[in-house]
Amino acid sequence: MGAKTRIVDGKGSLVTPGLNDSHIHLMSYDRAHPFPPIFLRFLHGRQQVAEKIASYAAKLPKGSWILGEDWTDSVWAGPLPTRVWLDSLAPDHPVWLVGREGNSGIANSAALRAAKIDRQTADEPPGAIERDGKGDATGVIRGGPMWRIEATLIERSRDADDRAIEQVMTGLLRTGVTSVQHNNSWYDFLVLRRLHQEAKLRIRIYASPPLPAWERLRDYVGAQGRGDTWMHWGGLKGYGAIQADQYYRWVSGASKAGLQVMAHLGSESEMRQLLQVYGRVRGEQKLTDPRFRLEHGHDMPADLIPVLAQVGAVASMQPPLLAHFDQRTALGVPAPKNLFPCRAILEAGVRIAFGTDTYPATEIIAPAASLQMALERAAPDGTRLTIDEALRAYTLDAAYAEFAEREKGSLEPGKLADFVLFDRDFTRGSVHSIGNAEARMTVVGGRVMYDAL
Known part of the structure; x- marks a missing residue:
């Protein structure tokens, strides 16, 4: 003492x-603000997904996040979409769509920029950030690095x-x-x-x-x-x-x-x-x-x-x-x-x-x-x-x-x-x-x- x-x-x-x-x-965590996530398991095919994302983009101020959850491979009926497709639907809004089991997600360019995911970002583990032939992220992220997107998203609140x-x-x-x-x-x-x-x-x-x-x-x-x-x-x-x-x-x-x-x-x-x-x-x-x-x-x-x-x-x-x-x-x-x-x-x-x-x-x-x-x-x-x-x-x-x-x-x-x-x-x-x-x-x-x- x-x-x-x-x-x-x-x-x-x-x-x-x-x-x-x-x-x-x-x-x-309140991920339903200002709009709730799009529950993708209730949608059938890319066209319905596209319509829903475009609808959200039309209603939300630029820069607002658009979230989607619970997609399965059957929703896409083929290869997973990439940031290019999402950019065509919502170029001014970060978009983040997470799969049903929560182990994979798809981001558009605005979300990738917000999370500072680029050619220099290290994969954790290797291959977790899918890349194209130029080394740019396609938007598909699996496993560990998903936290980078979501850690950015939670800053809004x-x-x-x-x-x-x-x-x-x-x-x-x-x-x-x-x-x-x-x-x-x-x-x-x-x-x-x-x-x-x-x-x-x-x-x-x-x-x-x-x-x-x-x-x-x-x-x-x-x-x-x-x-x-x-x-x-x-x-x-x-x-x-x-x-x-x-x-x-x-x-x-x-x-x-x-x-x-x-x-x-x-x-x-x-x-x-x-x-x-x-x-x-x-x-x-x-x-x-x-x-x-x-x-x-x-x-x-x-x-x-x-x-x-x-x-x-x-x-x-x-x-x-x-x-x-x-x-x-x-x-x-x-x-x-x-x-x-x-x-x-x-x-x-x-x-x-x-x-x-x-x-x-x-x-x-x-x-x-x-x-x-x-x-x-x-x-x-x-x-x-x-x-x-x-x-x-x-x-x-x-x-x-x-x-x-x-x-x-x-x-x-x-x-x-x-x-x-x-x-x-x-x-x-x-x-x-x-x-x-x-x-x-x-x-x-x-x-x-x-x-x-």
């Missing part, structure tokens, strides 16, 4: 490691995005959250990455873009690395209905690239298919520690719990979502048969990571409230978590879920100085009052980020 060291008397209250929300959506994230960080720090695991779009990723590069982050972020575009993340990691303790990446989130063949292709490719896979679950059938895919990939690639993740696996059939351990999975659960099951049951939907079987999952040797699945720009659920929800909920066999187990799911095991347990998640020498001082010791007394606990001081990296003392 030195002359400027601040000494705080906790007066019998509680200090915990910084809380880590393992499933949250910090933001959702820089100030609003910065203000929104700053407000979200302030709100989370007030509740004791020091780390989050965000999953959404590549646009979100690049906004957060810009803030990271500008040293504007006040909470730690593990960012996971969409799984179908795993080649993009592979290439980005190859060119940019995996980040640092303030922001890192290497995970991929799968959304939508799970189809075994499709997921096998994605999970297998991502795992070979050394990337982590997490998948949103909507039904027991999807859970079974996903675990089969995880098991197959782990066996084929002889993965020792894949940490595959199941997001929202709250209703877990008893026979699948041992399978979680076999495939090396992490159970990512969000206690606030339990209320949705209660609401459905109240409306007459059959009650889940094995809802929130945390004790059985832990006894099988599987880690549990807690989060909220919220958009904190509109709603913040404090970890203390989420802990109370978890502790009040009994599994069908009557077993419950202890307060120590629930806290671990919000700290050390949440860090484990993002491959960061050596850096954070517990208070011990050599780890990051992320911790929270609460206004009471909620490990004592009634479980039903834990949600009333409030953070009085939140420290990240040894810096006081929130102070209500």
Whole structure:
């Protein structure tokens, strides 16, 4: 200690490691301004695409971006179009059309100029920027370099995005959250990455873009690395209905690239298919520690719990979502048969990571409230978590879920100085009052980020 060291008397209250929300959506980039993207999968043939782009160009001021999404090869019925074709439709507007899986896009000349992609731009990896015989970019970009276009595009809303994230960080720090695991779009990723590069982050972020575009993340990691303790990446989130063949292709490719896979679950059938895919990939690639993740696996059939351990999975659960099951049951939907079987999952040797699945720009659920929800909920066999187990799911095991347990998640020498001082010791007394606990001081990296003392 030195002359400027601040000494705080906790007066019998509680200090915990910084809380880590393992499933949250910090933001959702507004790509619908001023017009929503053109959803190309609903169009048939180049002529319809051309008409739509020309229509947007006629309505939008010069320089406004025209975005398109979800094209497949069948839309073009032949070779992919190039910047020359797009230039003929919208010469005064940057145009960016992204394929359905998110691994390839087509830009016109205005978009390429805005992103400073020219003959001197290095390919990341080689061949990712398609070029003509003169060495000029044709407009077709695959994998890694796609970030160059989108990092330019997000500049149009820089100030609003910065203000929104700053407000979200302030709100989370007030509740004791020091780390989050965000999953959404590549646009979100690049906004957060810009803030990271500008040293504007006040909470730690593990960012996971969409799984179908795993080649993009592979290439980005190859060119940019995996980040640092303030922001890192290497995970991929799968959304939508799970189809075994499709997921096998994605999970297998991502795992070979050394990337982590997490998948949103909507039904027991999807859970079974996903675990089969995880098991197959782990066996084929002889993965020792894949940490595959199941997001929202709250209703877990008893026979699948041992399978979680076999495939090396992490159970990512969000206690606030339990209320949705209660609401459905109240409306007459059959009650889940094995809802929130945390004790059985832990006894099988599987880690549990807690989060909220919220958009904190509109709603913040404090970890203390989420802990109370978890502790009040009994599994069908009557077993419950202890307060120590629930806290671990919000700290050390949440860090484990993002491959960061050596850096954070517990208070011990050599780890990051992320911790929270609460206004009471909620490990004592009634479980039903834990949600009333409030953070009085939140420290990240040894810096006081929130102070209500």
